[in-house]
Amino acid sequence: MKLTNDKKILTVGLGLIGGSYAETLTKKGFAVTAIDSRREAIDYALKKGIIADGADVPDRDLIKNADIIVFALYPHIFLDWVKNYGSLIAAGTVATDVTGVKCSVVYEVQRMLPDGVEFIASHPMAGREVYGVENSTPSIFEGANFVVTPTDKNTEDAISLCEDLGKTLGFARVSRLSPEMHDDMIGFLSQLTHCIAVALMTSCDAPDTELYTGDSFRDLTRIARINEDMWTELFMLNKEPLMRHIDLFTAELTKLRNALAENDCETMKQMMRVSTARRARFDKPKNN
């Protein structure tokens, strides 16, 4: 299957990410439909022209008629949905997702889906500290990374389709990783950083701290405003990689702390030189 805009795309879950997919793809000329249990999300998206059709129940026709299905749900709701309604998906359909962890969902979903339905997992690495289709915007994908995580069950055809989806959505970089490498990477880049932001805020109990803050603290804690249900679930589903990265980070911070305690300026400076050199690689690429 090629990602031409005669393809009918169904998003299951119309929150911030599902809504931003729908809005972007509708603007690109695709016929986009949506299923979300929240009636107001569907009504809002219909009114705003973000979707062409939608339902607040797992509507058989919407599911059967989709060429491509994007699951944009919490992991456990995603797994439940596939278990309960996966059989409604027609053979020939390609499904993908937006889930932030992979090993704990990809293999299970591929096992549960009916024959002829290919699930190719992906992770759009974008987000905001607000929720719902009401906050959706294509701009959250600008400059961001999109990772496709194939398994040996996937065909090159579906992998390419999913990569094209990432490009069509406006992501700056589209990459492939195994589910295992993805989860290790995300444990470091995303989950560890959220843990750090939370621990920074909970260790801050002085009053009026906000009167004295600079940008660095604001930057480090932007993500400290966190959806506790979603992130606790994501952490639990990626426990081993995340714990390993927390331990590695804590060891480095302790090394810096001990260098300070021992007046070992050279070790501190050496760590800062490594940090400075590595950080240069991370500047946001310009979107093409």
Add this chain to the structure above:
Amino acid sequence: MKLTNDKKILTVGLGLIGGSYAETLTKKGFAVTAIDSRREAIDYALKKGIIADGADVPDRDLIKNADIIVFALYPHIFLDWVKNYGSLIAAGTVATDVTGVKCSVVYEVQRMLPDGVEFIASHPMAGREVYGVENSTPSIFEGANFVVTPTDKNTEDAISLCEDLGKTLGFARVSRLSPEMHDDMIGFLSQLTHCIAVALMTSCDAPDTELYTGDSFRDLTRIARINEDMWTELFMLNKEPLMRHIDLFTAELTKLRNALAENDCETMKQMMRVSTARRARFDKPKNN
């Protein structure tokens, strides 16, 4: 003394912050002069109209004629400068600084300056990851905090003058703190965050990590591009508060890690709820 724009202001040190002071105050109609050992900095600032006069040596006339002197130097260079040239400052002059640590400089500078010269310390909590007057811009002060740190040697007159300076420079909030409270606060808000950013980068040794990163990691490590000489010096001059805050933070991160290890979702969620509530206080105020 009132901060009327007939006052002659000398900045000693014409780097990013000294340069941004000079540029802002010149635009506001003050006659600003500068001393910096880097000849190119002086030439650049003269050519761009950032200063009215300048010298690359401690010029007696520039020093003697200043009503207000702003020291924008590394802490040890600042202390050396006052020791060597402080006697050139005329009685009636008010001096301030931009140093990021206070206890280790304020009392010593107040002790060394000649009678009749009042030093009122302050900390403009603004910065960028670039250096030099060539990168100066008044915009770095927008929305930022300015903290004045008086001691019992200071007069209300000089404290008010320094507060007016912060407002004139365009800072969003001007506050007073004791040097001790300042250093504790800065150990948490600024120095700890820089330590975390550095430790995050040094614990990151996987290749190609930048292909997969999201905004959260970029935000947490923006300050990982760090001037190792300046920050090592600042850390060493604020060792006890910084070590205490590293230890408090590490304890919180370890608490989160252990909750994860023990599948204690309720503790994780509770920490996230505290984090979310506290973070709301830190959004950047709009500049008036």
